[in-house]
Ligand code: DHB
C-alpha cells in the first residue's frame with residue numbers, strides 16, 4: 648500500500664527561481680533562506696519518496712478568470728512549467744506525472760463528494776515549480792513523480808480553510824488506499840503572510856505566521872476556524888495561500904511531528920516559511936521507522 652511519510656510546506660516566491668538561475672544562494676540576502684533547505688535535503692535523502700502530491704495555487708497561468716476551478720487535480724503524463732512573465736528562465740525539465748495515483752485520487756475524492764476538475768493537460772506555474780527546485784536543487788531529472796492539486800486563491804469566493812483541510816483529509820484517505828507500494832510526501836506551497844498590491848503592499852505579520860506554524864503541527868483544526876476575510880486581514884491578500892498548508896497538513900493521517908522549520912523575513916514581499924512534518928501511521932505505528940531503516944544506506948534504492 649502507499650504510505651504518506653510526511654509533509655513539506657514552503658513559500659513559493661518567483662524571485663527564488665531567479666536567484667537559483669543566477670546562482671545567488673550564498674549571497675547575504677539569500678543565504679538564510681536557502682540554508683533552511685539543507686535539513687530538508689537530508690530528510691529527503693533519508694526518506695527517498697517515490698511521489699509528491701503538491702497542493703499549490705495557480706496564479707493565472709493554467710486557469711484564468713474566465714474559467715476558475717475551485718479544486719483541480721492533474722492527471723497528465725507530465726506537467727510543463729511555462730513562462731508567466733516573472734523572468735524565471737524556463738529552466739525546469741517537465742515534471743513527470745503519476746497518472747494511476749492521479750485517477751485513484753480523483754475517483755476517491757469524487758466518491759467523497761469533492762467534485763474536482765480533472766486535468767489531463769496542465770501547465771504549472773512558479774507555485775509548483777519553485778518548491779520542486781528548492782527540494783531537489785541538483786536534479787538534472789526529477790527523482791520523484793508528481794500529482795499537482797490546484798486550489799483557487801485568485802477568483803473569490805475561495806474555498807474556506809475548513810474545506811481545504813477536509814480536501815487534504817480526503818486526499819490522505821485516498822493515498823492510504825492506493826494499492827501500489829509507494830512512499831508519498833505531500834507538499835503545501837504558498838504563504839506565509841504577504842500582500843503584493845494596494846496600500847498594504849509589503850504587509851507581513853510575523854506573530855500570526857509563527858502562531859500558524861506552531862498550530863499546524865499540533866492543532867491544525869484551530870486554523871480552520873479562520874474565515875478567508877480574517878485570513879486576508881491577518882496575513883495579507885496573498886497570505887491566504889496558507890490554505891495550501893492546511894490542505895497538506897490535512898493529508899497527514901497519523902501522529903504528526905515537526906522535524907524541521909525555518910522562518911525568514913522577507914523574501915521579496917513575503918514572509919517565507921518552511922516546515923517538514925513526519926506522519927507516523929496510527930494504524931501501523933512504527934511503519935515509518937521501518938521504512939527509514941530499510942532505505943538508510945541504500946543509495947539509488949529507488
Ligand atoms: C510574491 C509572492 C507570491 O506568493 C507570488 O505568488 C508572487 C510574488 C512576492 O513576494 O514577490
Ligand code: FE
Pocket residue numbers: 659706774837838885888
Ligand atoms: Fe503566490
